[in-house]
Every structure is written in structure tokens, then in C-alpha cells.
Amino acid sequence: MITTRLDLARIRAARSDIDPIFLNTPLYQCDALGRELGCTVSIKLETANPVRSFKARGTELVANLLAGQGRTAAVCASAGNLGQALGWSGRRRGLDVTVVASRAAPAVKLDRIRALGAELELVDGDFEAARERAADISLQRGIRLVQDSLDIETCEGAATIGLELADAGSSFDTVLIALGGGAIATGVGYALKTLSPDVEVICVQPLGAPAMTHSWRRRRVVTTDSTDTIADGVAGRFPIPEVLDDLLAVADDAVLVQESSIVAGLRLLLEQAGLVVEPSAALGVAAVLEDRDRFAGRHVATIICGSNVDLDAYHRWIRT
The missing domain is CATH 3.40.50.1100 (Rossmann fold)
Structure with a gap:
């Protein structure tokens, strides 16, 4: 087993x-x-x-859970695809979604995150810098931190x-x-x-x-x-x-x-x-x-x- x-x-x-x-x-x-x-x-x-990625299979479950708990907002760090997926799933359930990404992320991914209605914050550095900033935002605002792979x-x-x-x-x-x-x-x-x-x-x-x-x-x-x-x-x-x-x-x-x-x-x-x-x-x-x-x-x-x-x-x- x-x-x-x-x-x-x-x-x-x-x-x-x-x-x-x-x-x-x-x-x-x-x-x-x-x-x-x-x-x-x-x-x-x-x-x-x-x-355009598999990530929404997971964010659908996360967003459903948060909506069922009466939560209204979530934040994640993303290289681009998770942010799009959470933006899509969150918007359909009335969640305010914040995505933190590196300035070096592909522009097409960043543009699509914005187009999906998510608040996008860019940081210097790589994905790990974005992950640290997303954790800070979660603490400051008291909102759910969505952590890819850990959740x-x-x-x-x-x-x-x-x-x-x-x-x-x-x-x-x-x-x-x-x-x-x-x-x-x-x-x-x-x-x-x-x-x-x-x-x-x-x-x-x-x-x-x-x-x-x-x-x-x-x-x-x-x-x-x-x-x-x-x-x-x-x-x-x-x-x-x-x-x-x-x-x-x-x-x-x-x-x-x-x-x-x-x-x-x-x-x-x-x-x-x-x-x-x-x-x-x-x-x-x-x-x-x-x-x-x-x-x-x-x-x-x-x-x-x-x-x-x-x-x-x-x-x-x-x-x-």
C-alpha cells in the first residue's frame, strides 16, 4: 500500500x-x-x-473550499500558470485573488493574470522571492495563502x-x-x-x-x-x-x-x-x-x- x-x-x-x-x-x-x-x-x-494548463484542476478545489468556508480572498505566488488558474477559479466564485510573481516571468503569463481580474504584484528576484512576498501578504491581510504542491x-x-x-x-x-x-x-x-x-x-x-x-x-x-x-x-x-x-x-x-x-x-x-x-x-x-x-x-x-x-x-x- x-x-x-x-x-x-x-x-x-x-x-x-x-x-x-x-x-x-x-x-x-x-x-x-x-x-x-x-x-x-x-x-x-x-x-x-x-x-492553457493543468493548474486549474487544483485551483478549482481550492476555490471551492474557500467559498464554502465563506472566505473572500486568497493570495498565491506563481511563475504564471497557477496565478492564471487561481484567478479564473476565484473570479467564478467571487474571490478576490492576489498573485505575486517575478518581474522576469513571461509577459504573456502576467498579462493573462491581469486579464482574469487578479491583483498582480511583481517582485525582483525569482519564484522564491515571490513566495516570500505572498506569505507576507497573507499575514498582513489575514487571507488564505495558496501554496502550490504543499496544499x-x-x-x-x-x-x-x-x-x-x-x-x-x-x-x-x-x-x-x-x-x-x-x-x-x-x-x-x-x-x-x-x-x-x-x-x-x-x-x-x-x-x-x-x-x-x-x-x-x-x-x-x-x-x-x-x-x-x-x-x-x-x-x-x-x-x-x-x-x-x-x-x-x-x-x-x-x-x-x-x-x-x-x-x-x-x-x-x-x-x-x-x-x-x-x-x-x-x-x-x-x-x-x-x-x-x-x-x-x-x-x-x-x-x-x-x-x-x-x-x-x-x-x-x-x-x-
Whole structure:
């Protein structure tokens, strides 16, 4: 029996609290991509929704909980996608949402946070600086601090993706999951290991933002002084101990990939699948590119977790 903070009954019940627009996202075999990678590849497309990422599965649960408690406001730190998702979910339930983000976050993500009606505060520094400021605002205003990956709702919301993968009945050998703070990795990993225990769960992180992978490998929290990756959505430096404990229980492996492989993955997803995605969403493809022999002849599923990408930067990457 797998022991984590997550609960299968709650995850199944969560589906009734999540707007159906975020559920049952497309899952299909992409033969063109598979031919390029030398394995069978299925894509789970988590970008076909109003916020273009999986994050709203979790914020739907958070916002429902807060509204049920009579709360009227919430604050979060975000690299961009969580802020959009909380803004969307909060607005529908009458919550005042404040998002703290780094000034260096992609402008397209910041613009969409504002468009969703959230108050946006920008800080110098990276995501960790934003997390500190969000905590300060929570204390000053007496409002709920929504913490991605630490708040179990964010993990169990993401875990509904795992339910859908397990329910599909496909013969996946491996599922490749982007690893950042850990919500999607622990959520999907838990659902799969509970319902389809033979499926290999591999988490993928950029070499330039390796804190959670190093922590998984050493079985203790390992922090880094900085990050250097185009995959801004997974560029954290301080793993959360409780999340690491969950990850240790559900992940079969955690691998690091180079920036050049992430860019190559972006290009392949455009050319072979017709998908414009953000770098975090290309991590699974990057992992196969760096270790083709490991995946040769296998059936691999990769979760396309977000497509909120700055188009100017995207054009530079794919033309490299």
C-alpha cells in the first residue's frame, strides 16, 4: 500500500468539484512523434482549456473550499500558470485573488493574470522571492495563502489526470511527468501507482533547475542557489519536505535534461504534433531524446502540461 498525503477517494470525489471544462482532456497516440522518437507516444493534452494548463484542476478545489468556508480572498505566488488558474477559479466564485510573481516571468503569463481580474504584484528576484512576498501578504491581510504542491488540493486536483490515464485502459509502459514543485508529479504518480502499479512513473526536470531531482535521489531536501533554464514553470530552488516525501513514495525515477533537448522537444512537438507549448511541457520528449535506448519499443505517455509561452522567445528557441 502506498502511503502519501493523498487519498484516492478524495481524488475521485474531486471530479465533481472541478469544472468539466478542465476534465477528460484529449489523450491520443501521436504516430508522427513516435516515429521520430523510436517508441509509441501518447499525448495527454492539458492545454485545451481556458487557462492553457493543468493548474486549474487544483485551483478549482481550492476555490471551492474557500467559498464554502465563506472566505473572500486568497493570495498565491506563481511563475504564471497557477496565478492564471487561481484567478479564473476565484473570479467564478467571487474571490478576490492576489498573485505575486517575478518581474522576469513571461509577459504573456502576467498579462493573462491581469486579464482574469487578479491583483498582480511583481517582485525582483525569482519564484522564491515571490513566495516570500505572498506569505507576507497573507499575514498582513489575514487571507488564505495558496501554496502550490504543499496544499493537498493542488496535488489531488492534478491527480485526476492520473485517474483519466488509468481509466483509458491503454497499455502504457511509462508516463513522463514534468517535475517542478511536485503537484502534478505526486498527484499523477499516486493515482497511477494505486490503480496501474505496473506503469513506470518518471519525473523530468531541467538540468538548470535540479533541486527536486537531487532531493529525490538523495532522499532529503536539497536546495540550490539559483536556476538557469527556459522552463520557468518548473524552476524552483527550495523543495517542500512534505511533497518530497510523497514523491519518494510514487516516482520510479527522476531524470535531468539539458536545455538543448528541451528546445529540440519544443521543435518536435510543433513539427510532428502541431503543438505550440511552453518549455515545461516538452520535458517528457526531451527525456526520450536523451535516452532513446531506454524507451525504444515502449509505449510512453507524456503530459503536455502548459502552453502559456512568450511567442517571441518561442520563435527564437525553435529557430536555434
